[in-house]
Amino acid sequence: MTCTDEELVARSNGGDPDSFNELIRRWERPIYALAYRQIGREEDARDVCQETFLRAFRALKGFRGQAKFSSWLYRIAINLCRDWMRRERRTPVMQAPEDVDLMDLAAASVPSESIEDRIGRNDLSRAVERAMAVLPEEQRAAIVLKEYHGLTFQEIADLVGCPLSTVKTRLYQGLTVLRRELARTGTPVKKENLVI
Amino acid sequence: MADILCGYTADRDETLVAYLYGDIDPSQRATFDAHIATCERCRHEVADLQQVRDQLQLWTAPEAPEPLTMPASPAVGSAPRAAIPAGSRSVPTWAQVAAAVLLLGASAGLGGAIANLDVRYERGALTLRTGWSRSESPAALPAARTAASGTVPAAAGAAPWQGDLDALERRLQTELRASPSAAATTVAHTEGSAPNDEAQMLRKMRILLQDSERKQRNELALRIAEVVQEFDAKRGADLANIRSMKTMQSATDVEIVRQQQWLNLLTRASVQSR
Numbered sequence: 001m002t003c004t005d006e007e008l009v010a011r012s013n014g015g016d017p018d019s020f021n022e023l024i025r026r027w028e029r030p031i032y033a034l035a036y037r038q039i040g041r042e043e044d045a046r047d048v049c050q051e052t053f054l055r056a057f058r059a060l061k062g063f064r065g066q067a068k069f070s071s072w073l074y075r076i077a078i079n080l081c082r083d084w085m086r087r088e089r090r091t092p093v094m095q096a097p098e099d100v101d102l103m104d105l106a107a108a109s110v111p112s113e114s115i116e117d118r119i120g121r122n123d124l125s126r127a128v129e130r131a132m133a134v135l136p137e138e139q140r141a142a143i144v145l146k147e148y149h150g151l152t153f154q155e156i157a158d159l160v161g162c163p164l165s166t167v168k169t170r171l172y173q174g175l176t177v178l179r180r181e182l183a184r185t186g187t188p189v190k191k192e193n194l195v196i
Numbered sequence: 197m198a199d200i201l202c203g204y205t206a207d208r209d210e211t212l213v214a215y216l217y218g219d220i221d222p223s224q225r226a227t228f229d230a231h232i233a234t235c236e237r238c239r240h241e242v243a244d245l246q247q248v249r250d251q252l253q254l255w256t257a258p259e260a261p262e263p264l265t266m267p268a269s270p271a272v273g274s275a276p277r278a279a280i281p282a283g284s285r286s287v288p289t290w291a292q293v294a295a296a297v298l299l300l301g302a303s304a305g306l307g308g309a310i311a312n313l314d315v316r317y318e319r320g321a322l323t324l325r326t327g328w329s330r331s332e333s334p335a336a337l338p339a340a341r342t343a344a345s346g347t348v349p350a351a352a353g354a355a356p357w358q359g360d361l362d363a364l365e366r367r368l369q370t371e372l373r374a375s376p377s378a379a380a381t382t383v384a385h386t387e388g389s390a391p392n393d394e395a396q397m398l399r400k401m402r403i404l405l406q407d408s409e410r411k412q413r414n415e416l417a418l419r420i421a422e423v424v425q426e427f428d429a430k431r432g433a434d435l436a437n438i439r440s441m442k443t444m445q446s447a448t449d450v451e452i453v454r455q456q457q458w459l460n461l462l463t464r465a466s467v468q469s470r
Contacts, residue, residue, distance in 0.1 A: 043411060049260065124254045128252060146217065152219055153217075165207070168214060172209040172210065172212065173209075175245045175249070179244055179245060182251060
């Protein structure tokens with residue numbers, strides 16, 4: 001029978017190390033994906049992911065279950081990403097250079113597919129990544145948390161510490177900018193329907 | 197394109213986003229449904245933003261390169277060491293550094309198992325050099341480890357750092373035995389160690405180094421590509437500026453010639469009128 005996150009937290013606080021490892025197995029991939037989409041660099045995203053779990057482990061005793069464990073973990077990760085971007089003072093999401101194949105550099109393992117499909121998917125993925133790089137940090141965080149992690153508006157608001165209406169506004173503005181950027185780069189959007 | 201007015205009176209943008217994500221209360225959804233049935237602008241915008249959402253799903257994050265694990269039995273409340281890769285335990289940092297030095301020193305003492313490594317203890321400091329060096333004479337190796345007390349005087353003819361390394365090794369072993377995870381294998385013995393363990397350790401270190409070098413090369417290539425791209429963009433902008441300045445320069449030259457001709461004309465005219 002699968003234990004809930006809160007049960008695993010309780011067991012880990014009771015001294016069972018495997019429980020926290022189970023939590024890591026469950027949430028490592030989403031936390032790494034979140035960090036990567038915010039920061040844009042694999043190694044640094046991995047460092048942020050690692051640091052997130054280290055901090056969570058150290059602060060586990062203080063986790064009282066006021067929020068979901070995943071939300072708590074996301075908050076730690078988002079704060080670490082924010083700290084990283086301020087510390088590094090660089091463009092948070094790297095712009096993919098024109099003649100460098102990021103997919104090759106990242107050495108991502110993908111299931112076998114035709115070269116044409118892979119090139120097409122890579123191009124679209126890169127176009128989306130470039131468009132996301134244009135967004136301010138707050139808008140990008142809102143979109144990443146909503147689109148890729150399925151958080152509700154209220155959860156995002158609690159996590160980033162802003163009003164509910166602000167989250168919706170950031171999402172609307174972010175999506176509008178993305179629509180313009182993707183249209184500008186030629187990624188298929190029905191241009192005749194664009195409302196500027 | 198003609199501006200299409202929207203007659204929605206409430207917070208339109210926020211309601212549209214809530215409607216788009218389906219995170220909206222039923223009464224508000226019904227109201228907005230009725231609105232977009234008659235409002236072309238909102239209807240198109242919802243469709244376009246939904247398309248953007250579909251495109252966002254194309255962006256996938258790469259897999260994390262190595263899985264994280266926590267130490268087998270971390271002390272609750274203590275700061276855990278992230279055990280990456282597997283095999284690392286909750287060992288103090290100084291002990292890990294000492295273990296690496298022991299390993300490298302052992303390799304140098306055995307004649308440079310790692311390529312051309314030279315570990316020397318000079319003037320009270322441990323020095324590590326890479327590159328071609330003299331191979332250690334067998335006579336420099338300690339004849340036997342003295343284990344009577346904590347401090348070990350260097351045997352005659354033995355490397356001066358040998359005693360310090362042995363003392364560090366014993367302290368490291370004590371720490372590891374005291375740790376619940378006594379399966380750490382980061383200590384290398386100068387004598388009596390299984391050659392297979394050492395070879396395995398060396399293999400692991402080489403793999404880690406190669407992996408790190410590969411990642412650094414990739415990162416460097418990416419940074420260079422970014423710099424080249426920025427440089428090209430700046431160069432293009434500068435060239436465009438130079439071209440426009442040349443055009444202005446040419447126009448100015450023409451104007452100067454014209455002014456000169458007028459002056460000449462006026463001068464001749466004034467001379468003739470006298």
